[in-house]
Amino acid sequence: MSFTGGILTMSNPEKMYGKNKNIPESLYKIRHSLAHIMAEAVLERFPEARPTIGPPIDNGFYYDFSVPQAFTPEDLEAITKRMREIVRKHVDFGRREVSEAEARALFKDNAFKLELIDGLTRGEDDMGEKADGAAAPIISLYTQDGFTDLCRGPHVDNTRQIHPDSFTLSASSAAYWRGNEKNPVLQRIYGLAFKTPQELADYQKMQEEAKRRDHRKLGAELEIFIFDDEVGPGLPLWLPNGAVMIEQLEGLAKKMELDAGYDRVRSPHLTKQDLFVRSGHLPYYAESMFPPMELDEGVKYYVKPMNCPFHHKLFAARKRSYRELPVRFAEYGTCYRYEQSGELFGLMRVRSMQMNDAHIYCSEEQFESEFMGVVDLYLKYFKIFGIDKYVMRLSKHAKEGLGKKYVDNEAMWVKTEDMVRRAMISGNVPFVEAENEAAFYGPKIDVQIYSAIGKEFSLATNQVDFAVPARFDLTFIDRDGQEKTPLCLHRAPLGTHERFIGFLIEHYAGTFPVWLAPTQAMIIPIADRHVDFARQVERRLLAAGLRARVDDSPDRMQNKIRKAQGHKIPYMLVVGDKEAEADAVSLRLRTGEDLKAVGVNAFIARAKDVVERYAPEL
RNA sequence: GCCGAUGUAGCUCAAUGGUAGAGCAACCGAUUUGUAAUCGGUAGGUUACGGGUUCAACUCCCGUCGUCGGCUCCA
Numbered sequence: 001m002s003f004t005g006g007i008l009t010m011s012n013p014e015k016m017y018g019k020n021k022n023i024p025e026s027l028y029k030i031r032h033s034l035a036h037i038m039a040e041a042v043l044e045r046f047p048e049a050r051p052t053i054g055p056p057i058d059n060g061f062y063y064d065f066s067v068p069q070a071f072t073p074e075d076l077e078a079i080t081k082r083m084r085e086i087v088r089k090h091v092d093f094g095r096r097e098v099s100e101a102e103a104r105a106l107f108k109d110n111a112f113k114l115e116l117i118d119g120l121t122r123g124e125d126d127m128g129e130k131a132d133g134a135a136a137p138i139i140s141l142y143t144q145d146g147f148t149d150l151c152r153g154p155h156v157d158n159t160r161q162i163h164p165d166s167f168t169l170s171a172s173s174a175a176y177w178r179g180n181e182k183n184p185v186l187q188r189i190y191g192l193a194f195k196t197p198q199e200l201a202d203y204q205k206m207q208e209e210a211k212r213r214d215h216r217k218l219g220a221e222l223e224i225f226i227f228d229d230e231v232g233p234g235l236p237l238w239l240p241n242g243a244v245m246i247e248q249l250e251g252l253a254k255k256m257e258l259d260a261g262y263d264r265v266r267s268p269h270l271t272k273q274d275l276f277v278r279s280g281h282l283p284y285y286a287e288s289m290f291p292p293m294e295l296d297e298g299v300k301y302y303v304k305p306m307n308c309p310f311h312h313k314l315f316a317a318r319k320r321s322y323r324e325l326p327v328r329f330a331e332y333g334t335c336y337r338y339e340q341s342g343e344l345f346g347l348m349r350v351r352s353m354q355m356n357d358a359h360i361y362c363s364e365e366q367f368e369s370e371f372m373g374v375v376d377l378y379l380k381y382f383k384i385f386g387i388d389k390y391v392m393r394l395s396k397h398a399k400e401g402l403g404k405k406y407v408d409n410e411a412m413w414v415k416t417e418d419m420v421r422r423a424m425i426s427g428n429v430p431f432v433e434a435e436n437e438a439a440f441y442g443p444k445i446d447v448q449i450y451s452a453i454g455k456e457f458s459l460a461t462n463q464v465d466f467a468v469p470a471r472f473d474l475t476f477i478d479r480d481g482q483e484k485t486p487l488c489l490h491r492a493p494l495g496t497h498e499r500f501i502g503f504l505i506e507h508y509a510g511t512f513p514v515w516l517a518p519t520q521a522m523i524i525p526i527a528d529r530h531v532d533f534a535r536q537v538e539r540r541l542l543a544a545g546l547r548a549r550v551d552d553s554p555d556r557m558q559n560k561i562r563k564a565q566g567h568k569i570p571y572m573l574v575v576g577d578k579e580a581e582a583d584a585v586s587l588r589l590r591t592g593e594d595l596k597a598v599g600v601n602a603f604i605a606r607a608k609d610v611v612e613r614y615a616p617e618l
Numbered sequence: 619g620c621c622g623a624u625g626u627a628g629c630u631c632a633a634u635g636g637u638a639g640a641g642c643a644a645c646c647g648a649u650u651u652g653u654a655a656u657c658g659g660u661a662g663g664u665u666a667c668g669g670g671u672u673c674a675a676c677u678c679c680c681g682u683c684g685u686c687g688g689c690u691c692c693a
Binding site for chain 2: 070071072073171172173174175176179180181185186187188190216220221227229233287288335337339340341342343344348349350353355356357437446457458459460461492495496498499500524526527528529530554555556557558559560561562563564565566572574576577578586588592594
């Protein structure tokens with residue numbers, strides 16, 4: 001799979017398999033067959049284990065087993081070894097179709113397989129979802145080396161098609177049966193598998209490199225943020241470098257939003273329970289909210305998980321005419337969400353977050369242009385940051401969630417999802433669609449990105465709200481004199497400071513563009529006698545709005561350069577006798593390029609130009 | 619929240635039941651240096667926290683908290 005300009009492209013003519021249809025058939029067969037071989041090896045070692053499902057996935061495969069004990073690293077090692085032996089035996093994979101009764105007899109001791117058979121007879125796939133175009137149920141078995149599994153296939157014909165050193169078992173963990181936390185816990189073993197040992201080695205090397213750009217590691221090294229046990233999990237503290245970055249992002253957002261016709265508003269962190277009852281956060285969103293604090297009078301207050309109810313109140317502050325629509329209220333509001341402890345992940349998933357939030361109130365006729373205006377804003381930002389590996393996703397409701405996760409009004413869901421789909425198509429913006437990913441009040445376009453270690457996150461979001469304006473009795477007087485309910489768009493093109501900066505750290509691997517770099521220029525005096533001139537240069541840079549510092553430590557120049565390189569500071573300005581004499585600096589870029597002496601004023605002009613253009617180059 | 623792993627100095631890591639160490643960073647001193655590590659010294663830990671076993675616990679056991687890898691969930 002590759003990404004080009006945000007569009008998923010595939011050029012392989014081979015038939016594609018997998019959840020995202022991104023695994024070529026030959027590789028899919030290898031991975032799928034290895035999953036079976038792993039099950040065989042696991043069963044040999046743990047005869048009491050019950051295999052459940054074991055699909056191929058990106059980069060490999062997994063298999064979930066019902067076993068009393070978790071697998072240990074020693075188990076994985078032994079299982080890997082055994083798998084290689086089986087592969088080297090060059091055993092055949094044979095397919096056989098059986099009747100439902102025969103299948104049930106064969107798997108009578110495995111409740112999970114029996115449940116799968118139940119599903120097959122109803123035309124469902126492994127995950128209990130209805131398979132596309134399922135006709136008469138076919139129950140097929142695959143057997144290799146005397147081990148038989150219920151499986152749709154396909155598989156390799158013989159294990160000689162698998163290189164014994166092109167796979168390895170990578171991890172074990174728990175997983176719920178059919179991904180539902182109310183179901184029994186299973187033990188999953190993950191494997192990596194490719195066509196050749198070289199591809200496996202390349203993948204493993206890539207993962208090692210990805211770890212180096214992990215924002216948790218770089219964020220500490222570059223002194224951007226910390227977490228502290230005594231403060232609490234998921235509550236980041238921003239060091240001065242991080243605070244500078246936040247201010248730069250906010251500055252950019254304010255400028256862009258001013259240009260796009262937004263007004264800035266502000267709202268408190270706390271509110272009475274009543275507001276969230278009205279908004280529908282209680283109960284739709286209650287489990288993601290911090291528990292309430294109760295005041296003497298018995299009034300409950302909640303910290304806000306979202307800013308929208310406040311903006312709705314601001315919209316309702318006076319009667320609105322169709323003439324002033326669309327109304328666009330923007331706020332970098334700090335929200336608090338009680339995320340499950342196991343879900344916290346560095347800056348990418350936190351419990352306190354500052355959102356690049358805004359709410360647009362508009363009429364239905366204005367919807368498309370407003371919605372696409374927001375998408376345009378995304379694209380402008382992404383261009384500035386050079387973000388091109390993302391997928392836009394139309395996140396839709398799921399029927400079974402109506403009244404629970406989602407506002408219970410199916411007609412409006414269908415209508416608004418269609419509005420979004422049409423807007424995206426007419427705006428010629430590529431997107432994918434996903435069920436059961438909507439906000440509780442409406443469908444949305446999410447921008448999906450991947451962290452360095454491959455976790456998927458929504459970076460930005462653009463949401464339609466067809467439900468809450470009515471709950472707040474929001475109205476405007478239309479040109480016909482009638483009161484009407486506006487639509488509301490919730491949007492956050494820069495997501496939250498936390499996730500966005502986490503993403504940017506990984507995206508740039510810490511080498512931020514000059515406008516975003518916490519320190520833009522480090523002035524490096526060669527000897528103590530040059531410190532005065534260095535201070536003078538520093539003052540001139542600061543006066544020009546550049547973030548400069550002098551390294552007046554007793555280190556040698558070489559070490560000062562090394563430290564500045566380590567902090568990925570864009571410009572290193574070495575000053576010695578020659579420079580002081582000529583009112584110049586010796587300009588070294590963090591790329592290692594030495595541009596020799598540049599006049600101080602010339603450097604200031606250059607740096608200011610780069611900053612003002614939000615340029616990616618130095 | 620669930621399953622598993624894990625927690626030693628600011629950071630990276632040693633110490634396998636017998637007095638907690640190293641490198642880097644910090645601090646002090648010397649050096650005054652031309653594009654990725656100058657030299658010497660000093661200080662720094664109730665081994666996450668709380669219990670237990672033992673003559674003796676960083677080490678073994680239990681609990682709590684945090685972190686990591688997944689699952690579930692999301693900006």
